[in-house]
Amino acid sequence: MNLKKFQSTQGKKWLVFAIIVELNLLLFFVMILLFNSYWLEINYYVSFWLGMQINLILLILLLFIAALLFNLYMIYKFLQSIPETNTIEPSRHQKLALLIIFFLFNLLAIILFYFTSSYIEIVFLKIEFYSLLIFIPTSLLLIFLLYPLIRSFPKVKNHFSMKVCSPKTKSIIILIGIMGLYSFSFLYPILFIPASVIDYELPSKPDIIAHRGGSQLGPENTLEVAEVALDYDIVGWEVDIAISYDGVPFLMHDDTLERTTDVEEVFPEKNSERADSFKWKDLQKLNAGSWFVEFDPFNTVKSGILSKDQLKNYEDAKIPSFEEVLNFTRENDLILDFDTQHPPEDHPYYETYIGILFNMTIELMDDLSKIMIPTSSERWLDLIEENDVEEIWTYADYDNTGDGYTNQEYREFYQQDFPIMVYTINSLERFSQLWCLGVSWVKTDIPHKYVDIEEPLWFMPSESYLIIWIVIYIVGISVAIISGISQQKTKK
Structure with a gap:
């Protein structure tokens, strides 16, 4: 045709x-x-x-x-x-x-x-990760097509109709589009250098913090999953701390108990009530792990990485108290990173919640390597300053980010030796990028998938990256010059 x-x-x-x-x-x-x-x-x-x-x-x-x-x-x-x-x-x-x-x-x-708006950024980060595989073939293809385009364009524009606008206007629009495509393909890789391209020695592998203990490895916010996560070289774990109606801090992320316990079976009339409206003795009646084994939402059980004893422990898991968490953290020489789940105003411990957590931390923190509280709350900062507690880190000591910085900002933090923790990274590609960018810790639900990675999936010195593109530019310019000369000869 x-x-x-x-x-x-x-x-x-x-x-x-x-x-x-x-x-x-x-x-x-x-x-x-x-x-x-x-x-x-x-x-x-x-x-x-x-x-x-x-x-x-x-x-x-x-x-x-x-x-x-x-x-x-x-x-x-x-x-x-x-x-x-x-x-x-x-x-x-x-x-x-x-x-x-x-x-x-x-x-x-x-x-x-x-x-799924929180996942959309992953799409662009993945594109960046594979950008070398995208832009090099694209650039080479455009170079290959340059000569045929230059030769055929004068003939093609003769077939443009007069509808909407004149053939000359259409040819200008198409020419601008082609030039824009070429400019984007050749300039983007230099203006936006991928995270995996480094101009320093490859940084150390980021230390792993098990998010909620490793919530795709086992039932989240339980001692049982944290015990399993120890096998995968974690240096710390992150937990969420609520407080019971009678003043016992315990681990729970959600406002209610429905998703991660059997509250619907044990207290069917209260299953949708707030977790912090329960007394501690009632919370202890709940099972916090059998749902994970039964439904296997992340194919962890199916994968076979868990032993029979570990599965049995999951099935019997209970909601742990904050005191148990502090003891477990000390016994295993871990970093503890915790988020506070503040109770509502009508809760009896609304005013004293922060103070209770702080006092428990102080009393039980002997031999704890580090406690991280991602907060800029004046209440927390005042308590830490008043008690001169160096082991508790806040945003003044490090940054805990939901991957909210640009590549250049991460590089600057690394070069300034300022520690950065990034959450929640469940992508091997993004983990590799953050490794190249020099972050200190990565918080993840999948510590078991990072343990055997010995180097980023790919990385390249900036000099090698620039040489690749200089060669491509030279080839592209040469083809453009040859095509132009050939076109002039054809006209003559």
């Missing part, structure tokens, strides 16, 4: 629209694939919210694959009709199907990304 024949084809707008829909679907499909590290986590929380086991991500992927294949078939049929009838004339049902696919799947993607 030549360009002239395509130009004269009736209904070609439907082919163009079908191609746009296909590219649109493909873009969203790739974005979903890129946050694969968090699929199990998304499925777990959606299943809990719906009250039934569901593999939401698999369902969405199957829908996108079906739409991609159907749309591809439509494109094939449209192309097939051009040489036969010189007309693309989809039926009413085909037109409706294309429109429904376009609007429905864009709406689905918007809803999905709205509810």
Whole structure:
């Protein structure tokens, strides 16, 4: 099919629209694939919210694959009709199907990304991680296509119609688009250098802090999962501390007990009440680990990494008190990083909650290596200053960030020797990037997946990276010059 024949084809707008829909679907499909590290986590929380086991991500992927294949078939049929009838004339049902696919799947993607907005940044970080594999082939392909483009462009613009705007205007618009594509592909890798490119010695591997004890390794916020996490070279663990109605601090992340205990069976009339409305003796009646073994939300049990004894311990796990946590931390020479879950104003310990935690920490902190409280709360800071406690770190001593800095900012922190802890990193690619950026600690739900990594998945000295792009630039400029000279000779 030549360009002239395509130009004269009736209904070609439907082919163009079908191609746009296909590219649109493909873009969203790739974005979903890129946050694969968090699929199990998304499925777990959606299943809990719906009250039934569901593999939401698999369902969405199957829908996108079906739409991609159907749309591809439509494109094939449209192309097939051009040489036969010189007309693309989809039926009413085909037109409706294309429109429904376009609007429905864009709406689905918007809803999905709205509810998973915290994961969207992962997509861009993954793209950056693989940028070398993306931009080098793209740049080489563009260099390869440069000569044919220069030779064919004068001929192509002669086929532009007068619709909408003049052929000259159309040719200028297309030329600007081509130049923009080339400029982006060649300048972006230099202006935004990937995290894995370093201009210093490779930093030490970040120390691992088990988030909630390692919440994809076992039942979160329990001593049992922390015990297992010790096998994977953690240097510390992070916990969430609430306080019971009778003043006993205990571990719990959520406002209620529904997700991580059997409260619905033991106290069915109180299952949706706040965790801090329970007395300690009632909290001790709850099982805090059997749900993890039964539902296996992260395929940990299925993977076979847990022994029978460890599984039995999980099944019998109880909600631990803060005192037990401090003792466990000391006995295993760990760093303790804790978040406070402040009770509501009508709670009897609303005013004294911080003081209780601080006093317990002071009383039981002998031989504790370090306690980290990610806070800038004046109440905490005043208590620490009044008691001159060096072992308790706050934001004055380190930064605890949800991966909120740019690559350059991380590099500057590293060069200034300022310690940074980054949470919650469950992607091997991002872990590798943060390693190259020199962060001190990485907080993760999957300590078992980082233990055997001996170096980043890839890293490169900045000199080597620049040499690669200088060579590509030289080749590109040479091809452009040769193409220009050849074009001038052709005109003569």
